[in-house]
Amino acid sequence: MKKTFTLILSALLSANLLQAQDSLAIRKFYDEALVNGKAYENLRYLCKNIGPRLSGSAGAQKAVEWSKKLMEGYGFDKVYLQEVMVPHWVRGAKETAFIIDSKNRIAVPIAALGMSVATPKDGITANIIEVRSLKELEALGESVIKGKIVFFNRPFDPRFIETGAAYGTAGDQRFMGPAVAAKYGAVGCIVRSLTEIIDDYPHTGATLADPGTKLIPAAAISTKAADKLSNMLRLRKLPLIKFYFKQSCQLLPDVLSYNVVGELTGTEHPNKFITVGGHLDSWDLAEGAHDDGTGVMQSAEVLRLFKATGYRPKNSVRAVFFMNEENGHKGGTKYAELAAQNKEEHIAAIETDEGGFTPRGFSFSDVSKDFIKKVNDNWKSTLEPYEVDQLTIGGAGTDIEPMKGKVPGVVLIGFRPDSQRYFDLHHSAKDVFENVNKRELQLGAAGIAALIYLIDQHGL
Amino acid sequence: MKKTFTLILSALLSANLLQAQDSLAIRKFYDEALVNGKAYENLRYLCKNIGPRLSGSAGAQKAVEWSKKLMEGYGFDKVYLQEVMVPHWVRGAKETAFIIDSKNRIAVPIAALGMSVATPKDGITANIIEVRSLKELEALGESVIKGKIVFFNRPFDPRFIETGAAYGTAGDQRFMGPAVAAKYGAVGCIVRSLTEIIDDYPHTGATLADPGTKLIPAAAISTKAADKLSNMLRLRKLPLIKFYFKQSCQLLPDVLSYNVVGELTGTEHPNKFITVGGHLDSWDLAEGAHDDGTGVMQSAEVLRLFKATGYRPKNSVRAVFFMNEENGHKGGTKYAELAAQNKEEHIAAIETDEGGFTPRGFSFSDVSKDFIKKVNDNWKSTLEPYEVDQLTIGGAGTDIEPMKGKVPGVVLIGFRPDSQRYFDLHHSAKDVFENVNKRELQLGAAGIAALIYLIDQHGL
Known part of the structure; x- marks a missing residue:
């Protein structure tokens, strides 16, 4: 009896200890994001110095080159481009x-x-x-x-x-x-x-x-x-x-373009991957701020937060700036094809393409009720203090969708910010940097970092 | 055994039936708020046609008169003013x-x-x-x-x-x-x-x-x-x-001003009250849009939603536009004094004074952990589809605070919208109508209506 009690107690203590350790790590991501966050200033550059970047445009090419340099500058373990042919549609006058x-x-x-x-x-x-x-x-x-x-x-x-x-x-x-x-x-x-x-x-x-x-x-x-x-x-x-x-x-002839990929290589399982991504291309009427400058800048920020806080993931974590989400999905399709071709093992892919608004939570695509219950039982209370604890079954995102089927076992997850203001701006001339709030954007990056940390530590 | 089973079953069924009835009523408030909502256009009038309204100013007096007419126009059962002397501070050049x-x-x-x-x-x-x-x-x-x-x-x-x-x-x-x-x-x-x-x-x-x-x-x-x-x-x-x-x-001599009160009289307990309020006064640098035009317009909207959907509350529900929250709290103090003096029985008071942003939930002031657990057990799942289900222990608000002590038994509750953008604007020249989002504002009104409905139906 006493032995059983001791065993239970030690299990409880170690569970609590684990949870305390998780909370501490997550708090660090938030502190770094809210005090020293870079996503907002990076977004300013993308919007104001590069601007519109529809697939095939000069803006898109500039955005690819700048994004690669940005991630190289952060010292990620690998930074590279994935070639992809994309449609080249132009508005004209x-x-x-x-x-x-x-x-x-x-x-x-x-x-x-x-x-x-x-x-x-x-x-x-x-x-x-x-x-x-x-x-x-x-x-x-x-x-x-x-x-x-x-x-x-x-x-x-x-x-x-x-x-x-x-x-x-x-x-x-x-x-x-x-x-x-x-x-x-x-x-x-x-x-x-x-x-x-x-x-x-x-x-x-x-x-x-x-x-x-x-x-x-x-x-x-x-x-x-x-x-x-x-x-x-x-x-x-x-x-x-x-x-x-x-x-x-x-519609002009297809153009060679690129997904931009940054990676922190896993310390224990370098060949298992967790992806976080948004899309680098944008419509031509404005700056593609919420759609999806915020998503790509959050994705790079997640890896930067890990580095800045000294967190070395067990599994490889990739930030992917997908090309051509808006009019062809060629980048997302290519990423999935290459993953399948290279027989990569993917644990999860998280897409952030619903704007840089206050985080609400995450939706998990095609999972069972038991699965989502377990996710809630395990992690909801850890995420609650950050108000990013709505963990539901739902859609994930267009760019990671092609992994379904092609990459067995991957769990597809959509980052869910508050949705109220998104379609006021979406695809219109109003989607500019000025309509992004710094704290909302940075909270999103930290929230995604928190989820990836939990997946990296405890699996799915 | 069979009888026990039947009893349990019928209890479950009636609980489910009640919950279904609640869900239906709440859905109606939301539909009305999102399709025919008036809070946003009322706020436009308050901000653009009246503007700044610091206590003692001509703007404050105009706001009082217009607010009274607005609520009279909605045909609330009672609409009246509560006299209160307020400080009259002026900025000058x-x-x-x-x-x-x-x-x-x-x-x-x-x-x-x-x-x-x-x-x-x-x-x-x-x-x-x-x-x-x-x-x-x-x-x-x-x-x-x-x-x-x-x-x-x-x-x-x-x-x-x-x-x-x-x-x-x-x-x-x-x-x-x-x-x-x-x-x-x-x-x-x-x-x-x-x-x-x-x-x-x-x-x-x-x-x-x-x-x-x-x-x-x-x-x-x-x-x-x-x-x-x-x-x-x-x-x-x-x-x-x-x-x-x-x-x-x-600081000039004190001026006579007013709280503006609208009431739907309870069908079963006309002498028991649930209050919802914000403050009508605002700082002089802008239009007092989020602080607290949104709060007063939501308060009137709650009663309007009840009337428009045919919901007749059992208890009397009051919308109170408090005067002088910003520099004296005289209106809130007066409201509590009058309630005590008239020996009114108050069930709950809800304050909305944290901006008209996307709703998150409600915080209950000075309640026990058991109390908040019961509130969550009873109502969280009903409020969850509307994303207004954070029900926590916390502060309520400056204008209802004076009821504490003076009015025994009242539960003080703060409406909690998302907080990220509030202090970007708060008390500055940027607190203008253009920075309020229509859907966010209307969702707040419907969320408060939902909570008041639940309190009115089931008590606290």
Whole structure:
């Protein structure tokens, strides 16, 4: 009896000791991130000195070169590039668009959707028809749609608590809408910007342009202009309202680009990997601050925090700046292919691509209820003081997604910051450095470091 | 055995049924807040059409009158004013300040601390001495301090996860610093703005001005200027650096003002009360958007959400717009006095005065561990889908604090939004409507409505 008691006691003590040790290490990451953090100033450089960096652009190439130097400067054990061919889409001249009724031409702000094609040189004028869904479009059919511009105008549903869910349910309009409209003979497509906020900024983003898809010119319209257009269509007879737009975007030949990888080599298992990454490319309308400058700068910061606090991970930890998340996912796909080809063993991959806002927690993709319960039982109380303790089942991220299937055993995890402000800025001219908060960004880096530390120490 | 089983089953079923009913009601509050919410547009009016509203000012009086009409317009069962005499401090002309070394006069941004006195008409010039704490000041003593301007320059500690804790530990410099410096013969006092952000905005706030306190002119200096001044003091000999400042603030005779109260009368217990409130007064440097326009607009919105969704509370629920939180706490004190005088029974009081940011949860003041465990066991899972489920022991708020002692049995609760951005803006010219996010604000109103509903239905 006494022996059993002693055994239990010593197990409890060692469990407590372990937890105390974890808490101490994590506290150090936070202190370093909040007192000496570099992610914010690095982000400033990326946004202000490099700026927009769509795949294939000069900005993207500059960002690759600078990122490599940045990680080399931090003295990570390995820093290297992974070659990847990426699409090279360019916007061309600023778009113009008008709502035309019997008397007036009302200028409205639009932005060509990524991967879309140009209008004829002088633009397109056509009758415009509003639909709220793909289903509604299909029900109208070719007889109604042919020769018209289709206007997708289903707003964000504000009732979702997490805005990502609203984006998810509205997103088919932008991604599939133009391709489906083309099938029914539309000559152009205008899509309400994927945001709840009502303002004058169009939000771009990729639209489907697979080989074999018939392409028509497609653009995002600001929510304010979408409401105006919708009201005009409702109040007047259809043929009286026409829409004009002109854009000169084009898809150039693929370009050689790179993922940028930094690594701290594991002291015990150098051939087992934990990845943390975001994407280095960004849309061209702004600085790609929250999407996803914050994610890449947090990823490098995680490794820097480990080095600065003297934490040497048992397993190899990689920061990956993926290329081409926005319009092709080529970088993420390449990373997974190379991992499979090199028969690498991956424990976990964490993606940070939901903005640099106050951390909430992490969502684990395709895990069982038992798995997530164990994660909560083991780690929730350790993460609670840092308010990054929402550990749920959910999506992980586009860049690590291709590892699923290709890399057996890897657990895919998404970093979850607060979602409320993300889509106010996402893919629009407002996604600039000034809209990132230093503490929120640094707390994210420390929170991800904490999770990786726990995985590195205790496995998954 | 079978009977016991049936009993347990029916108890479980009825518990589940109750919880389902709660979830349904709460979902309705959120839908109404997110789809038809009025708090944001009301806040716009308060900020843009009324603006600054320090106690005793014309803005404060306008805000009282407009608030009463607003709640009357919503058809609350009772809307009335509570008279309260408040201090009337005015800033006067914009302050000027210079760091003076042997060659230059460098202009620096300052703002008189609330309740402070003016400098002589031509300002004060004196040697300036930097201290980091009251203790350090006291150790230096009168021989060193006499005739000088004391410069309190202890920065926010960035390591706290919640920024309120950093405010708490730095705040004595502003509140007590000038009074203690005066005791040792200082002729003026300059206090580093209470914020972590490094910029050019001074953050004002009240300083101690009790009867019997010796008063010297005291002002907040921007963090950027504080760093500059500190560097100059470090690099050069003391007598070469002087400081000049001029301010013309003054305390006028007390003014009659008002708390504004709206009430939904309870269907079962009209004489039992649940209060939700924020403060209507604001500092004069901006629009008092997050401090505390968001709090009052959320408080009115809670009652509006109940009415709009058809929820008739069993107990009376009051929205209270307190006057004079910033420089006297007279409104909160009066509310508690009247409640005691009228022998009102109060179940709970919830204060929202930490900004209109994304909700995190609620902190319960002076409750036992058993109490908070029960609150969590009962309600955490119901609040979790709304991410407002941090239910902790902690502070409640300045305006409801006076109920402690005066009103037996009341549970004091603080609404806790995310704290990261609050002190970037707090008491500075940056606290404007544009820095409030609509969804974050509305989620707060719905979250508070949810908690009040649970308290109203199930007690505390």
